[in-house]
Structure formats: C-alpha cells, structure tokens
Amino acid sequence: MNKLLIIEDDQALSSTLARRLTKQGFECVQCHDASNGLLMARQFMPSHILLDMKIADHNGLTLIKPLRQYLPKVKMVLLTGYASIATAVEAIRLGADNYLAKPVDTQTLLNALAAEVEPEVQAEFTDQPLSPKRLEWEHIQQVLANNNGNVSETARVLGMHRRTLQRKLLKKPVADNRCA
Missing domain, CATH: 3.40.50.2300 (Response regulator)
Incomplete structure (x- = not known):
C-alpha cells in the first residue's frame, strides 16, 4: 500500500x-x-x-x-x-x-x-510577452525564493516597504494575460 x-x-x-x-x-x-x-x-x-x-x-x-x-x-x-x-x-x-x-x-x-518520469516544469510559451503585472509577480517570487522566503530582506532588495510587499504576497497571482 x-x-x-x-x-x-x-x-x-x-x-x-x-x-x-x-x-x-x-x-x-x-x-x-x-x-x-x-x-x-x-x-x-x-x-x-x-x-x-x-x-x-x-x-x-x-x-x-x-x-x-x-x-x-x-x-x-x-x-x-x-x-x-x-x-x-x-x-x-x-x-x-x-x-x-x-x-x-x-x-x-x-x-x-x-509519475515515474521526472516531470518537466510545464509552461506555455508564446511570442507574446507577459503582462507587466504578471512580470512583477514573477520577479517578486524569484527574489523571495533567492532570499529563502525572508520578506524583510526581499523588500530591501526590491526597494519597497515591507508592508507593501506583504500585501502583494497575500494577493493571488496575476492571471497570465499576455500583452498584445
């Protein structure tokens, strides 16, 4: 089992x-x-x-x-x-x-x-760029990961107030609406 x-x-x-x-x-x-x-x-x-x-x-x-x-x-x-x-x-x-x-x-x-085979991270890539809001979300997540989840350090690196970053992190990710 x-x-x-x-x-x-x-x-x-x-x-x-x-x-x-x-x-x-x-x-x-x-x-x-x-x-x-x-x-x-x-x-x-x-x-x-x-x-x-x-x-x-x-x-x-x-x-x-x-x-x-x-x-x-x-x-x-x-x-x-x-x-x-x-x-x-x-x-x-x-x-x-x-x-x-x-x-x-x-x-x-x-x-x-x-799944037996190591899965690939699946993402749909197109020729259209990500929306600015989605790019911001992705960037914040990457910086947060680079700082081991430390919100205060991430806020310092991003040059924003810690509370502002916390509010952004509490929001759901922005839909992946691509720019036209």
Whole structure:
C-alpha cells in the first residue's frame, strides 16, 4: 500500500485530500505545520508526500531538502495557491517531483503522484510577452525564493516597504494575460 503524508495547514483541504486519496488506495496521514511534517515523515516513512508551499508562517520550499535527504525515494508533490514559474522552477530544483496549483482535481493529483518520469516544469510559451503585472509577480517570487522566503530582506532588495510587499504576497497571482 502507498503511504501518503499530507503537510497542509488548511485542515479542511487536508481532510478532503486524505478522503479522496484514501479511496484511491493510499494510507494517509495529515499534519498541519512544518515541524510536525518533518517529525511525521520520520515516523510514518511515506512513499509519497503532498507538501503545501505556504504552511502557516513557513515556506514549504524550505522543507523539500530535509525531506528529500531523509526520504530520497519519496514522490514529493508541492501544492500551492500562489503558483508562479519562478517557484515551480525553484521547487523542482530543490527536489520536488512535481508542482501543482490549487485547486487540483483528483485525477491530476493521482497522475502527479504516480509519475515515474521526472516531470518537466510545464509552461506555455508564446511570442507574446507577459503582462507587466504578471512580470512583477514573477520577479517578486524569484527574489523571495533567492532570499529563502525572508520578506524583510526581499523588500530591501526590491526597494519597497515591507508592508507593501506583504500585501502583494497575500494577493493571488496575476492571471497570465499576455500583452498584445
């Protein structure tokens, strides 16, 4: 039986995912914060991990390396409500096997968990440039990742007030509407 550890601070979503995936043959365990996630990984020894990118005040990206070091063969999928190309690339670079934007349907989730081949970060590229707002969002996410999720340092690097950056980070990513 496949063992799945769900590290997600939204308890309702975590329970929903566990119910859906238990029906698909997974033995599921849930935890709702970063430190318990690492502890549960050691105790439960999962074959698969669903990891939220934003776990309360922690950045899920920082958990990828320690989880991967302890469980090198685990199939790890990062879930996020704040999808961007920069964080997708960073997640894969750090060792996640896949990256999915919330909400995610059961079949997409099962495909990501079952994937044997290392997935590529998929993005639709066209000749049209990204909109200025989307470019700003991507840039902020990249600088934030480069600063290990440190909002204050990221604000300094970007030359903006910390509160302004926090407000921008709380917003959903700007739709990928390309300029004409």
